[in-house]
Amino acid sequence: MGYLSLTISIQLALAHPNDISERATLSPVSVVSTRNLTGDLKLNTEELINKTVDKFGGNGSCPPEIAIYIHSFNRDESEAGEEFNRIQSSLNYNNFIIPLIGFSWDSKTDPNITKSWQEAKINAENNGPKLANFTMGLKEECQNTDIRLIAHSLGAAVIDSTLVRLDNNSNWNSKIASVHLIGAAINNQLIAKNTPFGNAIENVVDKFYNLYNPKDDGLEVNQLIENHDPLGLVGAAKGTAPLNYNDTNVAYEIPPFSDADGDGNVEECFEKNNSVLSRGDNHCGYIGFRQPFAGSLIDDGAMNVVVRDWIKS
Numbered sequence: 001m002g003y004l005s006l007t008i009s010i011q012l013a014l015a016h017p018n019d020i021s022e023r024a025t026l027s028p029v030s031v032v033s034t035r036n037l038t039g040d041l042k043l044n045t046e047e048l049i050n051k052t053v054d055k056f057g058g059n060g061s062c063p064p065e066i067a068i069y070i071h072s073f074n075r076d077e078s079e080a081g082e083e084f085n086r087i088q089s090s091l092n093y094n095n096f097i098i099p100l101i102g103f104s105w106d107s108k109t110d111p112n113i114t115k116s117w118q119e120a121k122i123n124a125e126n127n128g129p130k131l132a133n134f135t136m137g138l139k140e141e142c143q144n145t146d147i148r149l150i151a152h153s154l155g156a157a158v159i160d161s162t163l164v165r166l167d168n169n170s171n172w173n174s175k176i177a178s179v180h181l182i183g184a185a186i187n188n189q190l191i192a193k194n195t196p197f198g199n200a201i202e203n204v205v206d207k208f209y210n211l212y213n214p215k216d217d218g219l220e221v222n223q224l225i226e227n228h229d230p231l232g233l234v235g236a237a238k239g240t241a242p243l244n245y246n247d248t249n250v251a252y253e254i255p256p257f258s259d260a261d262g263d264g265n266v267e268e269c270f271e272k273n274n275s276v277l278s279r280g281d282n283h284c285g286y287i288g289f290r291q292p293f294a295g296s297l298i299d300d301g302a303m304n305v306v307v308r309d310w311i312k313s
Helices: 045-056 077-093 113-141 155-167 196-204 217-226 303-312
Strands: 007-009 029-033 065-070 100-104 146-152 176-182 205-212 245-249 297-299
Touching (some): 029 045, 029 077, 045 113, 065 077, 077 100, 077 297, 077 303, 113 146, 113 155, 155 176, 196 205, 245 303
Parallel strands (some): 029 100, 065 100, 065 146, 146 176, 176 205, 205 245
Antiparallel strands (some): 007 029
């Protein structure tokens, strides 16, 4: 294998109280981070993959499936860890135990939110090749393991870049078992047939799911700022999507709570500007909701839909 500029920490994501801990054993989770890289940092890909396999399979054996979650815009390392733990909890709430990799990327770069957004879009594109290389190494080591990707918000741009890179790599001859975009903050025209992303969806992925939400307050802001129709707000334009692409409206899965991570800060998901009034309003609730200031999971967001799709496929 080649070399990959990544750091990896095999660990539980940040510890949070979990009200389902007695009901189900939490799935194993590790974090692959591309934050704070320097030009001199090069880690052996084979070593990274071996650590992941040992964590998830044990004794060099590979698990039947692995999920990789790519977090959203404006998340520092700690906030990304909270998301990894919350999605892990929501999957377990649905009695679906799957090894989970949290892909932690530099999506929060500046106190100025406008500057940070512009830089994060560039970082998302640049992280695609890194995730593609990691995915290739993982699939090479674990040929019979199904790899499932999930991305929230601007994490969808990381998926775009990743799949296009895989599609253009002659050494990639496998398929991603499934991709779920949830609240995708990218232009819905990007997935059209005969575009780089559209072609990659057809060539690289077995099942591609877009969970969209026409009530998403954060994506309504994105629509105004970017002057396009976000894929996570409106879905694909009629007749434009690849054959293996599926749209599902999940507005009804997002309860009318303002604070998805339960930390008391309602500015992080646009609730300061647009109060949560009805189901679907919250941009950060797709992966679940915590009890305010307690940390325990009180709702699984749209993760039951993700699990249902996995079971069907």
